[in-house]
Amino acid sequence: MPKIKKAVILLSGGLDSTTALAIAKSEGYELYCLSFRYGQRHTCELASARRVAEAFGAKGHLVIEVDLRPVGGSALTDNIEVPKGRSESDMQKNIPATYVPARNTIFLSYAVAWAEVLGASDIFIGVNVIDYSGYPDCRPQFIEAFERMANLATKAGTEGGVQLKIRTPLISMTKAEIIKKGLELGVDYGMTHSCYDPSPQGTPCGRCDSCLIRKKGFAEAGVPDPLEINASSLNSTTLF
Amino acid sequence: MPKIKKAVILLSGGLDSTTALAIAKSEGYELYCLSFRYGQRHTCELASARRVAEAFGAKGHLVIEVDLRPVGGSALTDNIEVPKGRSESDMQKNIPATYVPARNTIFLSYAVAWAEVLGASDIFIGVNVIDYSGYPDCRPQFIEAFERMANLATKAGTEGGVQLKIRTPLISMTKAEIIKKGLELGVDYGMTHSCYDPSPQGTPCGRCDSCLIRKKGFAEAGVPDPLEINASSLNSTTLF
Numbered sequence: 074m075p076k077i078k079k080a081v082i083l084l085s086g087g088l089d090s091t092t093a094l095a096i097a098k099s100e101g102y103e104l105y106c107l108s109f110r111y112g113q114r115h116t117c118e119l120a121s122a123r124r125v126a127e128a129f130g131a132k133g134h135l136v137i138e139v140d141l142r143p144v145g146g147s148a149l150t151d152n153i154e155v156p157k158g159r160s161e162s163d164m165q166k167n168i169p170a171t172y173v174p175a176r177n178t179i180f181l182s183y184a185v186a187w188a189e190v191l192g193a194s195d196i197f198i199g200v201n202v203i204d205y206s207g208y209p210d211c212r213p214q215f216i217e218a219f220e221r222m223a224n225l226a227t228k229a230g231t232e233g234g235v236q237l238k239i240r241t242p243l244i245s246m247t248k249a250e251i252i253k254k255g256l257e258l259g260v261d262y263g264m265t266h267s268c269y270d271p272s273p274q275g276t277p278c279g280r281c282d283s284c285l286i287r288k289k290g291f292a293e294a295g296v297p298d299p300l301e302i303n304a305s306s307l308n309s310t311t312l313f
Numbered sequence: 314m315p316k317i318k319k320a321v322i323l324l325s326g327g328l329d330s331t332t333a334l335a336i337a338k339s340e341g342y343e344l345y346c347l348s349f350r351y352g353q354r355h356t357c358e359l360a361s362a363r364r365v366a367e368a369f370g371a372k373g374h375l376v377i378e379v380d381l382r383p384v385g386g387s388a389l390t391d392n393i394e395v396p397k398g399r400s401e402s403d404m405q406k407n408i409p410a411t412y413v414p415a416r417n418t419i420f421l422s423y424a425v426a427w428a429e430v431l432g433a434s435d436i437f438i439g440v441n442v443i444d445y446s447g448y449p450d451c452r453p454q455f456i457e458a459f460e461r462m463a464n465l466a467t468k469a470g471t472e473g474g475v476q477l478k479i480r481t482p483l484i485s486m487t488k489a490e491i492i493k494k495g496l497e498l499g500v501d502y503g504m505t506h507s508c509y510d511p512s513p514q515g516t517p518c519g520r521c522d523s524c525l526i527r528k529k530g531f532a533e534a535g536v537p538d539p540l541e542i543n544a545s546s547l548n549s550t551t552l553f
Contacts, residue, residue: 135383143375144426175426178466182422186384186415215465222458226418226450 079103079193080240081184084134086121088287089199089243091265092255094129096242097197099258104131105191107184111176112142117275121266128264133191137183141173158280177210178219181239185223188237197240203247216241248290256296263299319343319433320480321424324374326361328527329439329483331505332495334369336482337437339498344371345431347424351416352382357515361506368504373431377423381413398520417450418459421479425463428477437480443487456481488530496536503539 080102084090097104106126108119119136126134177200184196200211209215220239227237243251255262267287268277277284277300291298320342324330337344346366348359359376366374417440424436440451449455460479467477483491495502507527508517517524517540531538 137383138378138380140378141426143377144423145430173426174429174468175422175463175466178425178463179419179422182415182419183384185418186381186413189414190385209468210466212465215462218458218462218465222455222462223415223418225452225455225458226415228414228449 077103078195079105079132079188079191080195080197081105081107081188081191081193082131082197083180083184083199084108084122084126085199086118086123086125086265087199087267087283088248088255088262088265088290089201089251090122091125091199091260091262092251092258093197093199093240093242094125094131095255095258095260097195097240098129102195104129104133105187105193106131106134107180107187108134108136109139109180109183110136111139111173117271118266120275121264124264128261135187139179139183141176141179144174158285175210177208177215181219181223185227185237189227192235194235195238195240197242199243200241201243201246201248201251203245211244213241213244216244247293248286249293252290252294252296256294261299265300267300317343318435319345319372319428319431320435320437321345321347321428321431321433322371322437323420323424323439324348324362324366325439326358326363326365326505327439327507327523328488328495328502328505328530329441329491330362331365331439331500331502332491332498333437333439333480333482334365334371335495335498335500337435337480338369342435344369344373345427345433346371346374347420347427348374348376349379349420349423350376351379351413357511358506360515361504364504368501375427379419379423381416381419384414398525415450417448417455421459421463425467425477429467432475434475435478435480437482439483440481441483441486441488441491443485451484453481453484456484487533488526489533492530492534492536496534501539505540507540 078101080097082090082094082097082104084094084106085108094104094106106122108122110116110119123134177198181196181198188196200216202212216239220237223237223239246254252262266275267283269281269283270278287298288301291301318341320337322330322334322337322344324334324346325348334344334346346362348362350356350359363374417438421436421438428436440456442452456479460477463477463479486494492502506515507523509521509523510518527538531541
């Protein structure tokens with residue numbers, strides 16, 4: 074019997090990481106999901122991550138406490154306002170205040186640690202450079218440099234064990250392509266959460282970068298967003 | 314007036330990181346010390362880190378909670394026994410159970426985040442490949458790969474800001490040379506803590522890799538270890 078391949082998947086509970094998880098599953102990996110409570114305003118994404126990990130039959134799901142607040146410097150963890158209503162060209166040009174310094178580096182480092190303990194060969198991360206917010210730690214040259222570093226950092230890489238691969242299946246897909254791929258693999262996007270600045274009930278604001286990119290993606294994919302439907306029906310209840 | 318250079322120093326409170334801090338100070342940096350509570354058995358090293366940071370007039374000292382226990386896989390954080398009485402050749406050949414998967418990668422990633430927020434150009438880490446425990450993430454090729462990755466990960470590196478340097482002043486020094494250098498710079502090694510498996514009162518075990526390497530270092534430097542003196546006097550109190 075062939076040995077089961079294991080993968081660690083960075084799972085925020087958002088659209089991209091959920092699709093990356095679906096892709097890992099479709100490739101036959103045993104799934105180990107890794108989420109972080111990092112002082113983010115939108116902790117309801119962790120509830121999404123839990124639902125999604127369960128729905129995909131993950132073998133393990135770790136939620137690690139990582140307090141980035143003492144480090145500061147981001148609208149997602151600090152008292153800095155989440156930017157709203159930015160244009161697409163603005164998103165491409167300027168790294169926004171929602172950038173969390175070295176976040177993907179920190180998250181991937183934990184993934185490397187867990188992968189080493191599990192004997193997992195692959196780490197999936199749903200980064201994307203097409204419809205994204207302009208974060209430096211989403212770019213392919215960062216991912217390649219990280220993979221190289223990770224294989225020098227670990228016992229596994231050193232003692233001729235499993236070489237780690239950092240897998241970025243979404244990196245050059247548009248948001249619409251990601252959504253179509255996910256739907257093809259049976260993802261229920263109603264389980265996911267994207268907004269950086271939701272209401273206390275978890276309703277998306279509809280105007281942060283993440284909401285705007287998500288909206289455009291569903292529009293371009295030509296399918297309705299199950300969350301949008303929920304949000305509108307919530308709004309109508311409130312308004313009438 | 315020239316702009317003050319800032320450095321982030323990874324400070325465990327041990328002999329090496331304390332010496333690295335002394336070197337950063339001697340080079341005129343404003344000092345920002347970074348320590349971690351990572352579920353290690355030997356948390357008394359954090360008390361040492363606090364004393365040392367204060368003694369060197371650090372401008373800032375962050376102690377970040379990083380729970381590596383859910384990840385597992387190490388004698389320092391898990392229910393695995395700390396190896397004792399290993400020979401020097403054994404230390405060189407085999408990565409021991411005290412290895413914490415990807416620890417330096419995780420710690421350096423936090424340092425990168427803080428350096429970015431502070432606008433610091435240098436990160437000091439007291440790694441060493443001469444008298445060490447055989448950890449893969451202490452080697453120069455790891456450090457070089459990490460520095461390259463870090464400069465691709467950050468806003469600073471991307472937008473033509475401060476390029477980050479990972480400084481490893483001790484990397485090719487023997488433990489005796491490190492001790493001599495530190496004494497020359499006024500380090501009081503009585504403030505430091507090295508043992509992986511101290512008594513509840515903080516007395517070094519004297520037999521783990523870290524104690525053995527420290528002992529050998531002081532012997533070769535031809536100076537007494539202030540901690541050894543404390544330990545012996547404690548022992549005499551206990552025994553007689």
